[in-house]
Structures are given as C-alpha cells and as structure tokens.
Amino acid sequence: MKMKNKREEQIIAKQKHRDSLRAKRREQPILERQMPSKSEKPLILIVCEGKNTEPSYFRQFKLVTATVVPVGEGYNTISLVNRANYLAQKRDYDQVWCVFDKDDFPDSDFNNAIITAQANNFGVAYSNQSFEYWLILHFDDHQGGGMNRGQYNSRINSLLSPYNIVYEGDSSKVITSDLFELLEGIDEKTGRERKLLAIDRAKRNAAFFNYANPAREESSTTVYKLVEELIKYC
Secondary structure: OHHHHHHHHHHHHHHHHHHHHHHHHHHOOOHHHOOOOOOOOOEEEEEEOOOOHHHHHHOOOOOOOOEEEEEEOOOOHHHHHHHHHHHHOOOOOOEEEEEEEOOOOOHHHHHHHHHHHHHOOOEEEEEEOOOHHHHHOOOOOOOOOOOOHHHHHHHHHHHHHHHOOOOOOOOOOOOOHHHHHHHHOEOOOOOOEHHHHHHHHHHHHHOOOOOOOHHHOOOEEOHHHHHHHHHOOO
C-alpha cells in the first residue's frame, strides 16, 4: 500500500513539474513577435538650404554603415537652423548637419546661423559664397580669396568641358549621376580621388582664416567636414 501511495505521489509531482514548465513557456516572449530593435546604422540628417543642388549631391553617397537623410528645405541661415532643430525633434538622429551659403545675406545672419547651429550640437557645412565653390575645388586648386559666385557656373563648366558634361547651374542646379561620378573619380594629373583633393584644398584655404567672422572669410567652405564624415561610412 505504501509503495502504491509513493508511486502516486511521484506521478503527481511529475505532472506538477510539467505544468510548471508549460506555464513558464507561456510566459516567455515569442521571438517572432518581438519588436524590432533599433538599427545599429547611424542616422544622419542633412538639412540643406538649396532644394536641388545639395540634396542631389548628398543622396548619391553610397553609405554602407550609415543612412543619410538629405532634405532641401528652401530655408536660409537662421531659419534653416531653426528648421533643422524642428526636424531633429521628429526622429532620433545620430547626427544633424546644416548646409547653407553666405550668398547676399547679412553678415550677422550668416554668422549667427553658424553660432546657433553649433550651440545645438549640429554640424555646419557652410560655403562662402555658395556650395558650387566646393565643386570647383574638385578640379581647380583655387587658393581662396575673392571669387564672386556669379563666376562659379561658368568656371565649373569650363572645368567640365573636357569631359562633355554640363552643370545646369542657372536652371535645374542638379548634380547628375554623371557629374557626381566625375567628382568621385580620379584626377588625371595627381592620380588621387578628386574629392580628397577638394578636401585638402578646402582645409588649406580654411587655415588662412581664424573663423572670427566667417561672413568675411571668402572664398571658403566647410563642406569638407561633412564629406569627411560621410566617407567614414562608405
């Protein structure tokens, strides 16, 4: 009789153990239904003054380990930085960059936009006078100094003429895939990538200035800082 009771107790104990295991399994999350975790790729927001030139340029970077979100907002200087601040609050970006030009805007607007962007921990890729100066540095070792942006388009197309490519700077202002490929290509004289040449030239020209009054530091561009950052993820 005692053996029978002991056997029954063992059966009951085993059943309780099985029931306990089933209950634990029901409590455990089903892997297929788990919410996807945040991507490990950095998300980079690039807020551009121009609606065509700059966004069409930055969209063509083939980033492997980061995602770039270039937007052309049509805002300028301080209003652009404020717009960037607004967009930055809509999504969890790892980096935010502001891309704008000096153009004919008052010196105070241009300088304050740089200060405000930096105060918000945004990267600043400005050009004095305009973004096209960055394109010129890919082909021309311009040493800085005065160069009115009214000369930029003709200068760019003069440099592009051997390659049968035209930059429509007076109309569409789009960086075509053919032009971008040329910008990314190898310089025939030096054997180096053109964008690396442009970076070196922009850095050298920037070293001529002390950044005390960027609105008066012509010709200069800090677009190279953003391009250097993007290259890390290519």
